[in-house]
Amino acid sequence: MHSVSESVKQLLSGGGKDIPLFKVFMPESVMEPLRQVLFSGYIGEGPRVEEFEHQLTGWFGNSNVLALNNGTAAIQLALRLANVGYGDEVISTAMTCAATNEPILAMGGRIVWADIDPWTGNIDPKDVARKIGPKTKAIMCVHWGGYPCELDALNAIAAKHGIKLIEDACHAFGSTYHDKPIGSHSDFCCFSFQAIKEMTTVDGGALTCRATEDCQRGRLLRWYGIDRHAQRTDLRCEADITEYGYKFHMNDVTAVIGLEQLKYVGQTISRHRANAARYDETFKDLPTIKPLRYQKDRSSAHWLYTLRVKNRPEFMAYMSKAGITASQVHARNDTHTMFGEFHRPLPGVDEFTAEQVSIPVGWWLTPENVAYIIETVVKYDRR
Numbered sequence: 001m002h003s004v005s006e007s008v009k010q011l012l013s014g015g016g017k018d019i020p021l022f023k024v025f026m027p028e029s030v031m032e033p034l035r036q037v038l039f040s041g042y043i044g045e046g047p048r049v050e051e052f053e054h055q056l057t058g059w060f061g062n063s064n065v066l067a068l069n070n071g072t073a074a075i076q077l078a079l080r081l082a083n084v085g086y087g088d089e090v091i092s093t094a095m096t097c098a099a100t101n102e103p104i105l106a107m108g109g110r111i112v113w114a115d116i117d118p119w120t121g122n123i124d125p126k127d128v129a130r131k132i133g134p135k136t137k138a139i140m141c142v143h144w145g146g147y148p149c150e151l152d153a154l155n156a157i158a159a160k161h162g163i164k165l166i167e168d169a170c171h172a173f174g175s176t177y178h179d180k181p182i183g184s185h186s187d188f189c190c191f192s193f194q195a196i197k198e199m200t201t202v203d204g205g206a207l208t209c210r211a212t213e214d215c216q217r218g219r220l221l222r223w224y225g226i227d228r229h230a231q232r233t234d235l236r237c238e239a240d241i242t243e244y245g246y247k248f249h250m251n252d253v254t255a256v257i258g259l260e261q262l263k264y265v266g267q268t269i270s271r272h273r274a275n276a277a278r279y280d281e282t283f284k285d286l287p288t289i290k291p292l293r294y295q296k297d298r299s300s301a302h303w304l305y306t307l308r309v310k311n312r313p314e315f316m317a318y319m320s321k322a323g324i325t326a327s328q329v330h331a332r333n334d335t336h337t338m339f340g341e342f343h344r345p346l347p348g349v350d351e352f353t354a355e356q357v358s359i360p361v362g363w364w365l366t367p368e369n370v371a372y373i374i375e376t377v378v379k380y381d382r383r
Ligand SMILES: Cc1ncc(COP(=O)(O)O)c(C=O)c1O
Pocket: 070, 071, 072, 073, 096, 097, 099, 100, 142, 168, 170, 171, 191, 192, 193, 194, 203, 204, 205
């Protein structure tokens, strides 16, 4: 009998015999730069973080980048920069990690759920438009599995009402929308470099801002509101702190891991995409198992490959018997007790939740693994 932590480890990092749903990518080449920074005498936020941010600007097509200690911090900082405060409403999606929505509560905000498109998992702009009210301060969207939301429509709604659009792009590093990278489209865009993401710093995150002033303010707020570059006569930070901040900054140790990961992540994402393309091709005509429906004007980095199946427990058991991990990723948020007061009908979330299941798609799959997964899914479909 496995302990809980062993079974979770097996599910998340390929510690077991099954083909895993996720796996930590960590190149051996990280060891030397890591050793250097660890013994350099400076391991806090410093030149390596600056270098990491500089390199990220290319990936995001945006020079307003803040490296942070995780994706949840990026979301909370974005909400703060959007001036979401006590009693303000944020329209958000329930089909995501709790980390998307808990920061709204942390800011004293109220959540108004908008429904999703049950064939993408992404927030439905038409429902967002219906949910706008006098207290709405921001819209939060999540690119499910890496597939970008309807950003033109969401940005148009935000602009019309003078509110902010925040993208939770924690699944979507390397995705593009209308040929431009995710990170360059909206007021704020939040990324996670948590352990099992395509690009990891063990834990880490980043925030991109459309406005340079927001980025400058965010740079202060990520470290207690203190300007790290202000002139000092001794070690104290003497300059006046004008508004409270957080301890959300990245450090040079995690930045060094990130810098090393950036050398590989393009290749990693290409492998996710190539595997997904093989699945798309084979699964598009299956009678009972349905892939999600994607448009060609955007490209997912495919952190996930999600299918819809009528009888998920049976499908998962079938895949498990074949040695392939298949699982739901994220529980719908609206049914959690902490969000109880925001409850409302969400038929798209109901439909998606009833059938969604993700199968392995990542860089760790060999061509034989991919062929075997396809064969197993097709066999299940025809059984
Ligand atoms: C959609 C989504 N949002 C936010 C987060 C939080 O990111 P982090 O774990 O880096 O805080 C995650 C984490 O996996 C996520 O999947």
